[in-house]
Amino acid sequence: MELLNFMYSNTLSTTSATGLLDVLMAADKFEVASCMRYCSRLLRSKDMTPDSALLYLELPSSVLMAEAVQPLTDAAKQYLAGRYKDITKFQEEMITLPLAGIEAILSSDDLQVASEDAVYDFVLKWARAQYLQLEERREILGSRLARFIRFPYMTCRKLKKVLTCSDFDHDVSSKLVLEALFFKAEAPHRQRTLAAEEAATLNRRFVERAYKYRPVKVVEFELPRQQCVVYLDLKREECANLFPSGRVYSQAFYLGGQGFFLSAHCNMDQQSSFHCFGLFLGMQEKGSVCFAVDYEFASRVKPTEEFVSKYKGNYKFTGGKAVGYRNLFAIPWTSFMAEDSLYFINGVLHLRAELTIS
Structure with a gap:
């Protein structure tokens, strides 16, 4: 009727x-x-x-x-x-959701997660709870859920674990990790191009989410001394959101078996009483571990757009300690964020930290 x-x-x-x-x-x-x-x-x-x-x-x-x-x-x-954008908060409730619901949530760019590693860990936890048979789980992960995990933004340490994870078919995991590593090796402008090309499609594996811990690119050396070079890119809007007293942390990276991180701050300059941009290097683990590190902070600068050293030093780290500079560029916040700022290249601040065990 x-x-x-x-x-x-x-x-x-x-x-x-x-x-x-x-x-x-x-x-x-x-x-x-x-x-x-x-x-x-x-x-x-x-x-x-x-x-x-x-x-x-x-x-x-x-x-x-x-x-x-x-x-x-x-x-x-x-x-x-x-x-369900806060995966950590609603994890127990989400574990009971059906596949279609999980796909809808994971397709979002706005998930509130520490890093893509956390997304990967949740997907594995959900799949193990919903599909008890290994073959079924491999089929669902490979054909339905893998495309929602943005492997290029996972840490290299976690990508190594993907290769040995029995929940994924080995051919599938090898392809996913190889693609992620190729993306990480691309120049930043090429990464942005790939992300922009995918932004208009259903496949968004190269599109970065708003992670709590910002992804970094790391190059490691064993000889003549243990060393790592860490690259951290921050968009202009990310920096703007730090004002007046915010901070943003990088994903962890490792040197000599110890976890480190970078943190960018909006500080109050103690001498001149104006806001400014600060950069700090911290050791992740708390405890009795102690060793000395030579470090150098650099940033790409106009007009050459090459990396220019800003500060260098030596610091004896113990667990939970950090070293850095409250005013990395020795200018007020307003000058740092100005339209004619020397430090934003195509809207991105490019930072580099070199760490060497001394």
Whole structure:
């Protein structure tokens, strides 16, 4: 009756989500696309719940005219991605979600995660909980979920573990890791080009999420002394968001078996009482470990756009300690962030830290 009523009056008397879904399915059966779109629009205007959103995700496989419900399906994906964007906070609840829900969440660029390593760890945890048989798990990970993990932004230490993870078919994991390493080896401008090319597609493996810990590129040397060169890129908007007292941390990197990190700060210059940009190097592990490190901070500078050394020194690290400079560029924050700043090249601040065990 509701469907007939719509065909004569373009209105429906039912307003409940269950009633609208029933009418939508009947309209699909009789190929009344206009009624399906009408029901879809009314359902989108209602408050969603995780259960209703998951139900809407199933519609394209349940109806003949899937395009009529696509806006509703898209809205359900956005709802789930927004509700569960903090993976750490909702991890136990998310473990029970079906595959379609997990795919909707992982496709988001706005996940609140420490790093892509955390996304990988969660996907493995979910797959092991949902698919107890190894072959089933390998199939789901390889054919459905791997494309939502942005392997190029994982740390090299975690990528090594991917290669030996039995949950992935070895050929699949080898291909994923190789692709990630090739991306890491690209110049920054080429990485941005690849990310921009994929931003308009469903495959977003080269698109960076807003990680709590910023990805770094690391080059390691064993001889003549143990050394690593670390590259950290920060976008202009990331730096702007640090004002007036914020800080952003890099992913961990390793030298001599010890974990280190870089942190960029907006500080108050203690002598001149103005805000400025600071850079610090810290040791990750707390404890009794102690060894000396020669370090040097550098930044690419216009007009040559080459790296120019800013500070160097030697510091005896113990666990949990850090060394750095509150005003790396010896200028006020306003000059650092100005449109004619010497330090932003195509909107990106390029920092380099060299560490050598002394």
